[in-house]
Amino acid sequence: MKLCLLILNIVFSINAQFVSAQxxxxxxxxxxxxxxxxxxxxxxxxxxxxxxAIDGAPSARTLGQERQGTGIVIRSDGLILTIGYLILETKQxxxxxxxxxxxxxxxxxxxxxxxxxxxxPLIPFEGIEPVKFGKSTDQKIDDLLWIGSSGETIxxxxxxxxxxxxxxxxxxxxxxxxxxxxxxxxxxxxxxxFNRQGELIGIGSLFMQDIMPPxxxxxxxxxxxxxxxxxxxxxxxxxxxxxxxxSVRPWLGINxxxxxxxxxxxxxxxxSPAELAGLRPGHWLLGLNGQxxxxxxxxxxxxxxxxxxxxxxxxxxxxxxxxxxISVPLVDRSASIKKPPGI
Numbered sequence: 001m002k003l004c005l006l007i008l009n010i011v012f013s014i015n016a017q018f019v020s021a022q023x024x025x026x027x028x029x030x031x032x033x034x035x036x037x038x039x040x041x042x043x044x045x046x047x048x049x050x051x052x053a054i055d056g057a058p059s060a061r062t063l064g065q066e067r068q069g070t071g072i073v074i075r076s077d078g079l080i081l082t083i084g085y086l087i088l089e090t091k092q093x094x095x096x097x098x099x100x101x102x103x104x105x106x107x108x109x110x111x112x113x114x115x116x117x118x119x120x121p122l123i124p125f126e127g128i129e130p131v132k133f134g135k136s137t138d139q140k141i142d143d144l145l146w147i148g149s150s151g152e153t154i155x156x157x158x159x160x161x162x163x164x165x166x167x168x169x170x171x172x173x174x175x176x177x178x179x180x181x182x183x184x185x186x187x188x189x190x191x192x193x194f195n196r197q198g199e200l201i202g203i204g205s206l207f208m209q210d211i212m213p214p215x216x217x218x219x220x221x222x223x224x225x226x227x228x229x230x231x232x233x234x235x236x237x238x239x240x241x242x243x244x245x246x247s248v249r250p251w252l253g254i255n256x257x258x259x260x261x262x263x264x265x266x267x268x269x270x271x272s273p274a275e276l277a278g279l280r281p282g283h284w285l286l287g288l289n290g291q292x293x294x295x296x297x298x299x300x301x302x303x304x305x306x307x308x309x310x311x312x313x314x315x316x317x318x319x320x321x322x323x324x325x326i327s328v329p330l331v332d333r334s335a336s337i338k339k340p341p342g343i
Contacts (some may be wrong), residue, residue, distance in 0.1 A: 011030060028295065036282030039146060039156060045073040046192055047117070048150035049086055049094040049100045049105075054338045057089035061134065069189030070150045071095070072200055078125045081231070082190035083205055084117035086322065089338045095121055097128060098154045111244035112333055114301075115205060115226050117190075117243030131192070134199030136164055136179050136227045141226075144183060145221070149191035149204065156194070157185050159223070162211055167224055168297045170255045170266065172333075175226065180189060180211035182222030193225045200228050243334055249304045250313070251333030252278060258296050262286075275326040276325045279317065286323065308332055 001120060041325050051067045053060040063085050080095070087093060093105040104123070107120040139145070146156045156242035158179040167178035179202045185191060191204030209224035234244035253272020256265050263285040268275045272308030285293050293299045312327045 025044050026154075034254075035196050035198070039128055039194065039196075040198075042131050042146070042192070042194045042198035042200070043148055043154065043156050044098050045128055046150060046154045047071050047073065047080060048154065049080075049082055050089040050096075051087055052092040052093045052111060054089050054091045057338045058071060058271075058336070059089045063088065064330060067189075068189065070148070070191045070204070072148065072190075072192040073089075073125065073128050073130050074200070076324075078121045078128075079108065079130075080105070080121075081203060082117045083118045083203055083226070083230070084112065084115050087117045087119055091318040093119055094248070096120075096150075097125065099127065101252060108240035109244075110337075111238055111247050112173075113244055113246035113249070114175070114230055114234065116203065116231055116234075116238070116244075124197075131198065131200045133196075133228050133232075134195045134197065134201045135229050136161075136177075136201045137229070138203070138262050139195060144196060145201075146184050146194045147188075147191050147195075147204070148194060149187040151172050151187045157183075159183055159185075162220065162222060163195070164227075166297065168295075168300070170257050170296075172251060172254065172300060172302050175230075177227055177230070178205075179225040179227055180208075180222055181225065182211055182220045184208075184223040186222055188223045191223075191225075201225075202227055216315055233317070246304070247334055248308065248332055250306055250308065250330045251330060251336070252279070252303070254286065256296060256299075261295050263293055263299060264297045271327050273331045278326050279315070279328065280319070282320065284318040285315060286318055289314050307332060335337065 009195055049069050053065045067086050069086040071080040074081045084088050087107050089135050095103040095105045103121040105121045107121045108116045109121050128331045143161045145159050146155050147159050162182050163180040167175045184207055188204040188207050191199050192214045193202035205226050206224040210219035212220050238244050252274040253269035254265050254274045255267035265281050288302055312329050314325050316325050
């Protein structure tokens with residue numbers, strides 16, 4: 001398909017006025033015929049993923065019983081890189097390619113530290129070339145990039161790099177480096193972020209109301225991507241063990257946010273170590289093992305640095321009336337994840 005047809009397939013998920021103001025301008029000099037061919041190959045490596053959660057899976061409460069997103073073929077044997085929450089605690093996975101062919105697939109690995117997931121079709125693909133990897137660090141702010149995602153069709157959308165910085169999620173998740181782009185796509189889950197050479201540099205994780213850093217004078221809606229360069233150091237272990245080297249780590253089972261310079265719990269997972277220990281929504285987190293909690297990222301990192309053999313950790317909380325310590329047992333998150341029969 002020629003570049004003009006590729007551009008005609010661009011789908012924007014935001015209003016026309018915003019698109020007009022924020023869409024990167026595509027100059028003819030920016031994309032050569034070689035770029036066009038590479039981007040076409042990248043688009044052909046994009047697949048749609050549908051997954052169905054295991055009955056009674058705890059993650060279904062927040063992620064849904066049925067999930068839909070995108071994956072990218074990264075190896076000649078059909079191995080697909082996606083975002084992990086699409087395949088977490090699932091019993092059935094279906095893949096649809098750009099050729100409108102459907103394939104059953106299985107989970108190969110899920111790494112909760114990075115959020116990456118690996119799946120593989122049970123029947124080999126035909127006519128799909130795997131993508132090559134690039135590096136986000138080779139890009140400059142406002143560089144033209146492309147998002148490969150799937151909805152009714154598989155398509156590429158132009159976007160621009162707006163920032164590279166850390167990201168801390170309220171669900172006990174942190175990246176030292178994340179990629180932020182705008183304009184966004186709504187079908188962001190597992191979407192591929194490609195440079196002009198058609199190289200994969202990120203996997204889609206979030207739609208955000210504001211991707212700019214707090215000190216920036218204006219806000220901008222966009223997407224957050226997990227950089228693919230952080231896959232390389234853990235890739236072999238993910239294939240061998242089904243998890244990355246940092247996936248086995250303490251887990252509380254809380255959602256927390258920073259407010260007024262403090263950390264507050266906004267949700268506690270049912271039957272989690274946090275709930276069983278007595279942590280509740282509304283509690284303010286003040287200290288960890290006798291040390292003051294500075295921010296959410298530091299709080300997570302200090303917990304993850306603890307040995308699983310350390311026994312309990314002591315969290316100091318303010319419940320609105322009094323300050324008190326709560327002892328929470330150290331539990332490995334991966335041990336509580338449901339797996340389909342035979343896995």
